[in-house]
Each structure stands twice: as C-alpha cells, then as structure tokens.
Amino acid sequence: MIATNDIKTILYKAVKAHYILGAFPEISKDRHKAVTEQTVKERIVVVVNATDNSDWQGTYARICVYVPKIKAGTELYPNTSRLTELERVCTELFYKRTFIEIEGQTLYYKLEDIVQEDDSETWSDFLNVRLKVTNQNFKL
Numbered sequence: 001m002i003a004t005n006d007i008k009t010i011l012y013k014a015v016k017a018h019y020i021l022g023a024f025p026e027i028s029k030d031r032h033k034a035v036t037e038q039t040v041k042e043r044i045v046v047v048v049n050a051t052d053n054s055d056w057q058g059t060y061a062r063i064c065v066y067v068p069k070i071k072a073g074t075e076l077y078p079n080t081s082r083l084t085e086l087e088r089v090c091t092e093l094f095y096k097r098t099f100i101e102i103e104g105q106t107l108y109y110k111l112e113d114i115v116q117e118d119d120s121e122t123w124s125d126f127l128n129v130r131l132k133v134t135n136q137n138f139k140l
Helices: 004-017 080-094
Strands: 026-029 043-048 056-068 070-072 075-077 098-102 105-119 124-136
Touching (some): 004 026, 004 043, 004 056, 004 105, 056 080, 056 105, 080 105, 080 124
Parallel strands (some): 026 043
Antiparallel strands (some): 043 056, 056 124, 098 105, 105 124
C-alpha cells in the first residue's frame, strides 16, 4: 500500500524535474510559506487528499500553481497571460497517464481538470490542477 506522503513525494519530484515548473522559487508539500503583499512570489504547493481502501486505491492530488496579481494603481488584477502560459505547461505535463513503480506496486496519475481560482488573501491567483491518482492496493 502506498501512503499519501509517498504520492506527494512522487508528484513533488515530477514538478521539481520540469524545466519550467522546477524553476519556481518555492515548491512545497501541503502549504506554502506565509506571504505579504510585498513578498508574494510564484510558488507551487502539492496536496494529496485521503485515499480509499479499495483494491485499486484511488485518491485525488492537487498541484496548486500560484501567480501574484498585477497591481495597477490601487487595484489588483489577475496575471492572465502568465496563468494561461502555466495552464498550458501543466496540461502538457499531466494530460497523459504517467506510470510509476514504487515498492513493487504500480501507481499512475492523470490530469482530471484545471481551474483558475482567486486567492485574495495571498494577493495571488492560482491554477488548481487536479490529478486522479490510482494504485493497486494488493500484492499479486
């Protein structure tokens, strides 16, 4: 049985290894560091939800790609061109089913959907990249 932290580590390494996403100044598991309007920067957070206990164990993981808002006077606006560029990058990276062998078990993940969301508390917008993760929960 593969633990949720193993899945986080696999996805974290996949993001770090990518030539564009891996260049982000902050890539973390579960949560990002606290930011202020002055210190906000691009960052990625890998989150894995609880798994079920079926023979083919399933879960959802999220790769949250944060992009700071653009300030125009006193207003903040989404950086839509950067969000669109990164959405294309994430789609390319995760659209195909990716197989990984870990501890004698097969795990695979694939893009389920991508949504652009607002996070006004961190002066950012982010891509919520949702992945369907499946692995066999038994040994043959």
